[in-house]
Amino acid sequence: MALAPRLDLRQTQSLVMTPQLQQAIKLLALSNLEIETFVADALESNPLLEMGEVSRETASDTSAEPQEHDSAPDMGGDNALDIADHAIDPEAAPGDMGDWSRGDIGGAGSAELPDLENRSSAGPTLAEHLADQIGAVARDPREALIALRIAGELDEAGYLPTDLLVIADELGAPLVAVEQALATVQSLDPTGVGARSLSECLALQAKEADRYDPCMARLIDNLDLVAAGEIARLKRMCEVDDEDFADMLAELRGYDPKPGLAYGGTAQAAIVPDVLIAPSADGWDIRLNEASLPRLVVNRDYFLELKTGARDKAAHSWLNEQLGEADWLIRALDQRQKTILKTAAEIVKKQEGFFRHGVTAMRPLTLREVAEQIEMHESTVSRVTSNKYLACPRGTFELKYFFSSGVSAADGEGASSEAIKARIRALCEAEDPKKVLSDQKLADLLNEEGFDLARRTVAKYREAIGIGSSAQRRRQKKLAAL
Numbered sequence: 001m002a003l004a005p006r007l008d009l010r011q012t013q014s015l016v017m018t019p020q021l022q023q024a025i026k027l028l029a030l031s032n033l034e035i036e037t038f039v040a041d042a043l044e045s046n047p048l049l050e051m052g053e054v055s056r057e058t059a060s061d062t063s064a065e066p067q068e069h070d071s072a073p074d075m076g077g078d079n080a081l082d083i084a085d086h087a088i089d090p091e092a093a094p095g096d097m098g099d100w101s102r103g104d105i106g107g108a109g110s111a112e113l114p115d116l117e118n119r120s121s122a123g124p125t126l127a128e129h130l131a132d133q134i135g136a137v138a139r140d141p142r143e144a145l146i147a148l149r150i151a152g153e154l155d156e157a158g159y160l161p162t163d164l165l166v167i168a169d170e171l172g173a174p175l176v177a178v179e180q181a182l183a184t185v186q187s188l189d190p191t192g193v194g195a196r197s198l199s200e201c202l203a204l205q206a207k208e209a210d211r212y213d214p215c216m217a218r219l220i221d222n223l224d225l226v227a228a229g230e231i232a233r234l235k236r237m238c239e240v241d242d243e244d245f246a247d248m249l250a251e252l253r254g255y256d257p258k259p260g261l262a263y264g265g266t267a268q269a270a271i272v273p274d275v276l277i278a279p280s281a282d283g284w285d286i287r288l289n290e291a292s293l294p295r296l297v298v299n300r301d302y303f304l305e306l307k308t309g310a311r312d313k314a315a316h317s318w319l320n321e322q323l324g325e326a327d328w329l330i331r332a333l334d335q336r337q338k339t340i341l342k343t344a345a346e347i348v349k350k351q352e353g354f355f356r357h358g359v360t361a362m363r364p365l366t367l368r369e370v371a372e373q374i375e376m377h378e379s380t381v382s383r384v385t386s387n388k389y390l391a392c393p394r395g396t397f398e399l400k401y402f403f404s405s406g407v408s409a410a411d412g413e414g415a416s417s418e419a420i421k422a423r424i425r426a427l428c429e430a431e432d433p434k435k436v437l438s439d440q441k442l443a444d445l446l447n448e449e450g451f452d453l454a455r456r457t458v459a460k461y462r463e464a465i466g467i468g469s470s471a472q473r474r475r476q477k478k479l480a481a482l
């Protein structure tokens with residue numbers, strides 16, 4: 001083969017993402033609150049942009065058409081939004097929405113529906129609450145200083161994870177002074193803060209209630225036996241009869257194992273829904289949350305004024321560039337709104353059972369199914385459902401909550417994993433304390449209801465929702481009956 005320089009012509013195809021397309025894709029993944037920040041930055045950098053009237057995009061309003069922009073960015077589907085056919089007839093009155101107000105009765109993290117209601121931490125933090133008290137009870141400024149340091153070391157539950165020797169060394173204070181300051185912190189409200197273990201936290205609360213006698217002390221020192229349900233052994237150790245032991249156990253249950261959680265450790269960002277859904281006469285009214293949806297317009301009069309005063313080519317070029325960027329941003333935001341509405345409408349259509357009857361009626365749903373129906377790429381749907389929340393009469397949920405795997409069911413349509421978990425929880429809550437259901441028995445009951453599940457699958461779902469094994473539940477129910 002000859003080694004010599006030469007020129008060749010080759011034709012290749014490649015996908016090139018322009019900066020504007022990259023920005024459009026980024027906008028899809030932002031929540032409405034993040035869009036507000038993005039728009040604020042755009043208003044500062046582009047003099048031709050200004051705030052206009054709030055957008056009133058709604059999936060049931062077929063008259064909401066985009067402005068005449070021929071070069072809208074292609075984000076995976078048709079720019080036109082036609083979702084009038086997505087209206088769903090619920091047949092039921094708005095009040096016939098099932099029991100969606102039921103609270104958590106299955107332990108931490110095991111409520112039927114996720115607690116994603118709007119929330120924020122408006123009150124003082126635990127450290128601030130303790131600091132307000134330290135100044136009034138500390139005997140001298142040095143003790144106050146050490147106590148404030150200890151208060152700052154507490155975790156969100158109110159426990160002290162830092163060794164006292166470390167605090168003493170860092171402050172250059174005697175260990176006995178740090179111990180006295182800790183005692184001061186432990187005397188503050190809420191009772192139990194400053195503890196270094198669960199036993200110490202409960203002991204502080206028992207002392208406050210004047211119930212810390214030798215019998216209660218032995219019970220608190222053996223919490224592992226309480227968790228294991230070793231009732232007979234504990235009664236012998238505490239030297240009490242059945243009635244006294246039941247009274248001690250009831251007292252222990254009344255204490256707060258995490259007293260610090262009553263105060264905000266750090267401020268939590270409020271969850272503001274991006275999409276609002278409500279029953280209507282024709283099905284479901286689906287609209288974007290106007291309260292958090294900014295609207296941009298181009299000030300054409302100001303553009304003409306600036307253009308008239310421009311004296312050179314560079315000024316004209318800069319003005320045209322700003323106008324082009326402003327027009328593009330408005331088109332991109334308009335397309336984002338319509339894409340979110342289109343996706344939300346398809347989710348409502350696919351998960352009609354959930355909105356009518358609750359989580360037990362959820363169906364398996366994948367991003368690909370929604371993407372095929374709205375004629376967009378799966379990655380586009382993934383971005384649209386990220387960090388977006390939907391508010392409906394049943395609560396506030398992340399859009400991704402409605403996508404889950406499933407198992408085959410007797411009706412041939414399959415059942416969502418969330419529906420399976422809800423049914424397992426219901427069966428465990430209703431079980432006879434004397435006949436706790438094993439995983440195999442749960443699988444048999446679910447199979448009778450039309451769910452094709454193996455025992456190991458039931459165990460996986462049970463553990464995922466924080467429900468203990470049959471042996472653990474038997475001990476818990478035995479203790480609860482005392």
